[in-house]
Amino acid sequence: MFLKKIYLYNFSLTTQIIIINIITAAIGLVFIFFANLFLLNNNKNFELQRDQLQIKIDTMNVSIEDIAGYLLTNSVFNIPMFNEESGEVILSLEQQLDPYSSQLYIEDKYLNKPYEIRIFSSDFIKYVDTQNIFINDEIIEIELGQAKDKQSLYNVYQDYYINFFNSLQKIFYRQKLKEKIEFAKNDIFFMIQSIKSQQKISKFYYNENNNLSYNISKPLIKNNTTYGAVIMKGYIKETNNEASIISLYLLNFFFIIIFFTFLLSIMFTRSIIRPIKTLSFLAKMEKDKLYKKENIIKYPLRKDEIGALSQEIKNLSKDLKDKINELQNFSADVAHELKNPLTSIKSSSELLSINKIGEENKKLLFINIEKELGKMDKLISDITHYTRTNAEIEEQSFGYFDIIRFTKVFFNNFLENNKNIKIKIDFEQDEIYVKANESKLSQVFINLIENAISFSPLNSSIYIKVEKKDQKTVIIFFCDQGPGIEYKLKDKIFNRFYTDRNEKNEQHSGLGLSISKKIIESFGGYLELCENNQVGYKGACFKLKLNIKD
Structure with a gap:
């Protein structure tokens, strides 16, 4: 039950689009995560940093050897000292490291190097520290301008992200060196370690x-005597700004894509939801009949699937209204047709109830009542057949069959008739293969041929012609030698209950042509009265069109 509740179709269309966008964004974030993981763990980055570090280490080792060699050669000697009692300059009894010459040498060759240098005496006195040497006595004038503008929000975001990414880079980089890294010790402690080991560490x-x-x-x-130590410190670049910039651009690109995806999805959703809501509202209006008959309902006009749906709903609504009308x-026509014989029966029954008429007239009235009851029975049977056929038209299935063979076989049943009419x-x-329903087409043919036989004189003939009009349609003509039908009645004859037969012919209710026209139209064709141009056949001529198999 819970899983059914979380199906997307249980939510509104807007919510569905939002959920899909959130899922898309989550998938994008997963991709960003793994892309950044690749950047952080890229072996090429670490190899480049390792190579750069090795170059720096080699440079520092060469430099410290050079400094130590110079100091031992040129800065270790008996230092002149001032005797306060005698006022004379005397030399120290033992050789010592000279701070002055040491500092001059460092200032001359190593002051601007990318690492720190400190020189200590054997008494742990700091003689030289490149971080605390000031040799520039020049005064520099600086013009104070306006204060810098406050950083933009994007710059703040950019700096924050790059710093965050660089901190991650440090973590990954230190994982590679974790066995070699220690927390910083005091310079004196570090110096004592090297002096004790009597070697460079x-x-x-x-x-x-x-x-x-x-x-x-x-x-x-020098000569097994320790005069001090040189300590050199170089800071290591643990970050790769190129990787952080790539990561930043990748994230920015992701945000842009997500923004436009959300924007376009909202626009797309609005373009779908609005017409669907309109269709829903129109359908409710149709159901509740809230609109006035004189107002035309405007359905959304589009060329996409929603437009097709709108057109289908419009057609469905029109068909439903047409069927209701x-x-x-039909109810009015049935009531009218049944009212005529009922009126006649009522009149006859009233005359009989008076009992003031002769036996001969009574007999005629009973004959009239029986006649009208027969007409009603025939009419009710035809109405039942008409309504049943209408219902069957809605549910009929279509097939493909040869209309030539169908026509031959069908009309063989009518070659022998009581009027000796030839077909x-x-x-x-x-x-010629057509798409139709054989049973319903047989009903149409029966109506047309029976009408033709009923109106045709004795020993006449009926002409049926099957003609292929083009690659898509076939035309069938039914022509007889009867009295014909006036062409101005070409529409009226297909109305329900219409007939121009004399009163003696009571076997026809006027529903045959109406139902035949409906059947042919359900096939996608048409049935109409046409002008008779067939030589020798000046009676009525009906034209029937069917669609040929694709």
Whole structure:
């Protein structure tokens, strides 16, 4: 039961579109996640950073060896000292590391290098620190302009995202170096380690600001005497801005796609929902009859599936109205046709009830009543047949069959008739397949041939011609030698209960041509009275059109 509730069709169309968009966005976010994961874990990025790091380490090792070699050669000597008691300059008893020459050398060659250099004496006194050397006495004038404008929202978002992505890069990068990284120690502690080991040591440290650095400590040892140490620190670039920019652009592109997808889906939804609501409203109006008859209901006109649906609903509504009108008219016609014999029966019964007429007249009245009852019985039978045929037309199935063979076989049953009328069939081809219902077409043929026989004189003939008009239609003509029908009555003769027969012919109710026309129209064809141009056949001529099999 729960699963049935979460089916999309249980929600409104707008909600369905929103849900689909959310699912699409979620799938896009999953794609973005894996794309960023690839960027963060891309071996090429780490290989590039590793190569750059190795170059930096090699450079730092060469530099510290150069510094240590220079200091041991040129800055370790007996330092001149001022004797306060005698006022003389004397030399130190032991050789020491000279701070002045050490600083001059660092200032000259390594002051602007991308790493920090510190030199300590054997007494742990800091002689040189490139971070605290100030040699520029020049005064620089700076013009204070207006304060910088506040960053735009996009710039804030961009900086935040790049910083966030770079922090992730650091995490991934440090995972590769996690076995080599230690928390930063004091410079003195690091120096003591190298002096104790009597050799150069190097370590990766991260400080309190979470910055990663490569550190080297080289003891200054000459003739087994330690004069101090050189410590060098170079900060490591752990991020790849190119990868973060790619990730940013990828995310921006995703947001743009999602925005336009939502925008277009909303527009698309509105273009669907509005006409559907209109159709729903119109259908309710049709049902509740809220509209005035003089007002024309305007259905949505479109060229897509909704337009087709609108047209189908319009046609359905029209067909329903036509059927209702037809039913109303049919009821009125039936009432009228039944009223005539009832009136006659009533009049006859009233005269009989008076009992002031002779036996001969009574006999005539009884004959009249019997005659009118027979007409009513025939009329009711025909009405029942008419309504049943109408219902069958709605449910009939179609098939393909050869109209030439069908016509030959069918009219063989009418070759012998009580008026000795000959039936002549003329056709141009041996086979023509049409789309129709054989049973209903037989009913049409029966109505047409019986009408022709009933109006034709004795020993006359009826002419039936099957003619292929084009590749899509076939025409069948029914022509007789009877009195004919005036062409101005070509529409009226198909009305229900219409007949121009004399009163003695009581076997026809006037429903045959009406139901025949309906049957042929249900096949997609037509039945009409046409002008008779057949030589020797100046009676009535009916023209029937059927569709040929595709």
